[in-house]
Amino acid sequence: MLAVVMFGAATFxxxxxxxxxxxxxxxxANGSFTIVITGNNVIGRDGPAGxxxxxxxxxxxxxxxISRSGSWYQVVYGNRxxxxxxxxxxxxxxxxxxxxTTAKNVVITGSNVIGRATPGGRDTGKxxxxxxxxxxxxxxxxxxxxxxxxxxxxxxxxxxxVK
Numbered sequence: 001m002l003a004v005v006m007f008g009a010a011t012f013x014x015x016x017x018x019x020x021x022x023x024x025x026x027x028x029a030n031g032s033f034t035i036v037i038t039g040n041n042v043i044g045r046d047g048p049a050g051x052x053x054x055x056x057x058x059x060x061x062x063x064x065x066i067s068r069s070g071s072w073y074q075v076v077y078g079n080r081x082x083x084x085x086x087x088x089x090x091x092x093x094x095x096x097x098x099x100x101t102t103a104k105n106v107v108i109t110g111s112n113v114i115g116r117a118t119p120g121g122r123d124t125g126k127x128x129x130x131x132x133x134x135x136x137x138x139x140x141x142x143x144x145x146x147x148x149x150x151x152x153x154x155x156x157x158x159x160x161x162v163k
Contacts, residue, residue: 032064032065032066032076033064033065033091033092034062034063034064034065034091034092035062035063035064035065035073035075035084035089035090035091035092036060036061036062036089036090036091036092037057037058037059037060037061037062037063037084037088037089038059038088038089038090039059039087039088039089040058040059041056041057041058042056042057042058042084042085042088042089043055043056043084043085044056044057044075044077044082044083044084045072045082045083045084046082046083047083048069048070048071048072048083049072050083053080053082055077055080055082057084062092063075063076063077063084063089064076065091066081068086069083071085071086071087072084072085072086073085073086073089076138079118079140104135104136104162104163105133105134105135105136105162105163106133106134106135106136106144106146106155106160106161106162106163107131107132107133107160107161107162107163108128108129108130108131108132108133108134108155108159108160109130109159109160109161110130110158110159110160111129111130112127112128112129113127113128113129113155113156113159113160114126114127114155114156115127115128115146115148115153115154115155116143116153116154116155117153117154118154119140119141119142119143119154120141120143120154121154124151124153126148126151126153128148128155128160133163134146134147134148134153134155135147135148136162137152139157139162140154142156142157142158143155143156143157144156144157144160144162146160
């Protein structure tokens, strides 16, 4: 039986070879906190107990954790989502694994706003309309990362705002 610690609405993120990210119903990413790596050569995995991605972390590295599933933290590393074992990481002092912020939304202000695969990247063919509310997952420069229908997209801040 898989133990799941819930932070809110349930999602698990996995990347597909076509560049899209797909959300699976396991654990939410509504909040974030900082973890500190406590071991050396800690493996970044593609899922809880998943495959080795070849990415390693060393003692003292700090990472943003967006969710937890059992004994695994889901972290943001560059533009990737990886998993590290809770055996080799701990929340930064003064924080804990149940800290979560209120989920934010992105409100679309334009018509037929393009959902992109990466900030300023290729057009996915997905369009959003004025007034539409999407779940906010961060930003990069002039782009907001949002989720809709189980996928992540990037929309221009010129045509959206965080609420």
